[in-house]
Amino acid sequence: MGEKTQNSELKTQNSEKKPKATRDAYGDTLMELGQKRSDIVVLDADLSCSTKTNKFAKAFPERFFNMGIAEQDMIGTAAGLALTGKVPFASTFAVFETGRAWDQIRLTVCYSNTNVKLIATHGGITVGEDGASHQALEDIALMRALPNMTVIVPADAAETASVINTVADYRGPVYVRLGRARVPYVLPDDYNFEIGRAFTFNIGKDVNIIAAGIMVATAKKAAAILAKDGIDAGVINMSTIKPLDEETLLRAARSSKLIITAEEHSIIGGLGSAVSEFLSENHPVPVKRIGINDTFGCSGDSEELLKFHGLSAEDMMKTIKEALK
């Protein structure tokens, strides 16, 4: 049955597929990985129905460890499993994964350089109604500051599948940030993720938008509107936030007078900071960061929240026009 769905999915063009949440793609890919590899083990902290690790749990109960509501213990246990040669995928909501267990991640995952995959769901404000306590807006900053850590934010379900397969083969700590809400497919059918390699949709002469996660789709929309007004905007999917694709960044910065960063994260410490840090030292150009402006989120419908925080395509277009003045 699994194979049939796979084949029919292969035949369908990405552009024709219905939006799918990146967490759902994670659940499906993890299942497939579990079938292929016996060294994959999965841990969760009482959120397996939401992180979608429940599929793996059902198929491979002996390789699934529900740790209860105990994120710190989950990370330590994952590190221990990694030290016996297993490849642990540890999942919960992004706030709890990165915030609650940060020191455990720092010491037993990054400092010890263990092969732990931290796959967190419910990143960003599109968590929606649960509100600020559940919306991770600082997770990328927290993970990016840690030596040895690789930080990845996939843009759609297909890229997520590619990311999960890639990080299973990569040796070392990885943080992958996934979302709750369904997102459209944005990447081309033949795209394959590679750690540290951005995907360039196009390079713009007036402005280049460096985006990650759900903001890639938004950037594409904004660029299309801007084109009608004669503004040539490029869009780059910077799904690996650490290590940055410096070559692509330089190319973008050399071809336009303005760089925009766009992320569903605080403007402090995330993609915008990473890009600004690199460009200010290597090729200074004006950078405008679009993200959550140093505030907490709030409860609400996720589309409403994106507008509320100025993260819609219209907001992006206005910001760009303003910055180009």
Add this chain to the structure above:
Amino acid sequence: MGAVTKGKITDIHELQKVAKKVRLHILHMLTKANSGHTGGSLSAADVAVAIYFSKMNFDPKDPFYKKRDRFILSKGHAAPLLYAIMAEAGYFPLEVLDHLRKIESPLQGHPCCTSLPGIEVSTGSLGQGLSVANGMALGLKLDNNPARVYCIMGDGETQEGQIWEAAMTAAHYKIDNLCAVVDNNGLQIDGPVQKVMGIAPLHDKWAAFGWHVIDVDGHNMEQILNALDKAENTKGKPTVIIAKTTKGRGVSFFEGKVEYHGVAPSQEEYEKAVKEIHNG
């Protein structure tokens, strides 16, 4: 300024009536929001109503009244319960309940103390409330303030290590102006607590940590009131009430159902549920 709550309710039938109203508010607001946590809001309703209406001193017109007793909902996902009680107590008009989980509402998905006066501290990330309760209780003691602190936790929540760190603190500092409650409904998100990550024997664990432990039927008002009295009269150690409850209590088709942890009633379920509460 800051008159103490007018007339605490000590009559069991009166308290049961309030609990009924609170359950109706919970169902109404969750259905209206079409989002939120049904099971755990209903399971803790009787204990929370007893604490607020029979025990606590507070003034809804003066939420920062110095001698108020403090309440911390450590299991923050049961926010609808807290909001329903606060509305019933007069902190804000009942209409505000219609705005649960809506953008810019004071009634955030999880309690937010900077959005709604009367909430002592923001919660929602589990396992943190008891530490804050300890801190408040210690601060009150330093000021010779006679106020007491109440803190409700989930049973799954006690899997968090911080709970046991706080448990040590409370016993170590002999925090007897604190009464904690474990809403022992036997369920969390991924299934029964004992299946996900066993916490038994809960009574013995708390006792071993130096607490005065009282077991009650968490839907029996008389037992709850007795336990709250005993807690107040216990000196030299903190008290924890382990309240045996049913998740989704009051609505037969929600009771004991793990699926209704984080799912709001549909309109149809709402109408049936209201009938059950009225007849119950």
